[in-house]
Amino acid sequence: MASHRSIFRGPVALSPAVRHANVARLGQNLFDVLVIGGGINGAGIARDAALRGLRVALIEKGDFASGTSSRSSKLIHGGLRYLEIGDFRLVREACIERDRLRRRIAPHLVKPLAFLFPVYDGDPVGLFRLELGMWAYDLLAAFRNIRMHRRLTRGQVQQLESHLRQEGLRGAKLYYDCVTDDARLTLETILSASAEGAVVANYVGLIALLKDGGKIVGARVRDQRTGDEHDVPAHVVVNATGPWVDEVRRLDDPASSPSLRLTKGVHIVVPRTRIGNTFAVVLRSPRDHRILFVIPWEDQTLIGTTDTDFTGSPDQVTVEPEDVDYLLEAVNAFFPQAALSSSDVVSSFAGLRPLVAPDDQRDPSAVSREEHIVTSSFGLISLIGGKLTTFRMVAENVTNKIIHALPHNHARRRRTRSVPLIGNISPAKRTSPKPLPTSEIANHLDRYGTRMPEVVAIVQDERELASRIVADLPYTKGEAVYAVQTEMAVQAEDILRRRTQISIRNDRAAHQAAEEIEALIAPLLDQKASSPSSGSSGS
Ligand SMILES: Cc1cc2nc3c(=O)[nH]c(=O)nc-3n(C[C@H](O)[C@H](O)[C@H](O)COP(=O)(O)OP(=O)(O)OC[C@H]3O[C@@H](n4cnc5c(N)ncnc54)[C@H](O)[C@@H]3O)c2cc1C
Secondary structure: OHHHHHHHOOOOOEOHHHHHHHHHHHOOOOEEEEEEOOOHHHHHHHHHHHHOOOOEEEEEOOOOOOOHHHOOOOEEOOOHHHHOOOOHHHHHHHHHHHHHHHHHHOOOOOEEEEEEEEEEOOOOOOHHHHHHHHHHHHHHOOOOOOOOOEEEOHHHHHHHOOOOOOOOEEEEEEEEEEEOOHHHHHHHHHHHHHHOOOEEEEOEEEEEEEEEOOEEEEEEEEEOOOOOEEEEEEEEEEEOOHHHHHHHHHHHOOOOOOOEEEEEEEEEEEEHHHHOOOOEEEEEOOOOOOEEEEEEEOOEEEEEOOOEEOOOOOOOOOOOHHHHHHHHHHHHHHOHHHOOOHHHOOEEEEEEEEEEOOOOOOOHHHOOOOOEEEEOOOOOEEEEOOOOOOHHHHHHHHHHHHHHHOOOOOOOOOOOOOOOOOOOOOHHHOOOOOOOOHHHHHHHHHHHHHHHHHHHHHHHHOHHHHOEOOOOOOOEHHHHHHHHHHEOOOOHHHHHHHHOOHHHHOHHHHHHHHHHHHHHHHHHHHHHHOOOOOOOOOO
């Protein structure tokens, strides 16, 4: 298989020219595996399979991470809450993966975050039970979490989180999990897969599965930008389409029964000064006692999430006024001086949890977050469920199934447990390049890691590109250029919503900047016939 790797070794810079070449290559090569879906799970599978030497293609009908993987709570966590529903295996696996991502795979993107979990009179879980839960959490992480949990008295809580409601407060626990930029984690996993030889393309959708003799032998795909269609031959097709998984399963077998229970989760963003929280705070909704998070996000606070059944098309998920009311009601109950109203909300977003359908009609929050991997009689491998936190482990399991299904079935070494993502940088190696102010440097380092000098080089070449896209957020115009030249961004929304977080930090400002960004990137997109800056050696 060594020849596969040299033929398929891929580009690190996903330029417009590389996208163009990759789409053409889809129809020209026989792949071991075609992955449908460029969310975190599809990205993880493509990377794992490419690292094991398989010939991999990945297509995504929208932008990478445009589905659930940019609409999560952005926590890389063991899932303390899942202890309540007895998911000990999931918590154990998630704790191991959290620590692996934080220490080794993506320390530049996965950062520790301190959580304060207050307990009030009448709460369903009192201080004693919560203490047991915290010990279980630390134990399931093999005591390797950032720090052990701590007990806080009422007085200590008053000091640490002074705006939190004091009435009825009995004490709190302080514990640690991690936070990330979900869209960037997905993108960097895609870039890493590409660097290992995966042929990846966004805005390319699956339209049909190709079959021969009762077996899937590839797929017909359409480039959404040109309308061109290609038949992609592949030994194995993997359905990693998250909330769309049943749609794709029906392309394989129109009679297949639903495997998912979709639930909608909404987040809102408000200026942090309005709440004044220091820590990530765990709250219980006064309406239904569900757990919610109030997460500090630099000078803003991310609040979420709702959890309600969803039955429409996954392409049309919207935030409704009642979703916002539910979240505001909870925050106001615990931070009474905030008196938040809908006019404080600077942005909101909704995502769908692709949960494995249970046999009964239990409450959405009580549905297990575990995943299933199923293979149809025609050979389609579908991933049902799966969290952001556990994507690496799930990808490893899916790749094991792929290898089993391959005609040549060579055993290959698993590598994703130790090989970091391409931007991995240890804090000790951080430097402060000159042409950017400190706030931009910190922001760029956190997001690009070792790739940061490439962004700085763009800014150095043209000073105008050092200016901000919107005044109050530290994202530069150079990043928009970089996103097109190396991260396969093809429109302003890709840049404003996923390559940066401008849309979710200030929706109105993002709208105002969209036209200028389209004008900035248009000439770069036109250069699709020119060769990429760090081009593919393989096509
Ligand atoms: C509100 C909310 C909060 C969450 N918070 C957390 C959290 O804090 N931590 C955590 O670990 N997990 C969290 N999760 C769960 C986690 O975000 C998801 O499980 C994960 O992102 C799912 O990734 P995925 O790749 O399976 O699906 P997706 O990210 O949805 O990716 C599937 C992709 O398939 C593409 N696709 C669909 N049909 C086609 C087609 N025909 N052709 C080509 N492409 C197609 C879609 O466009 C989409 O991009 C949260 C989920 C929600 C909804």
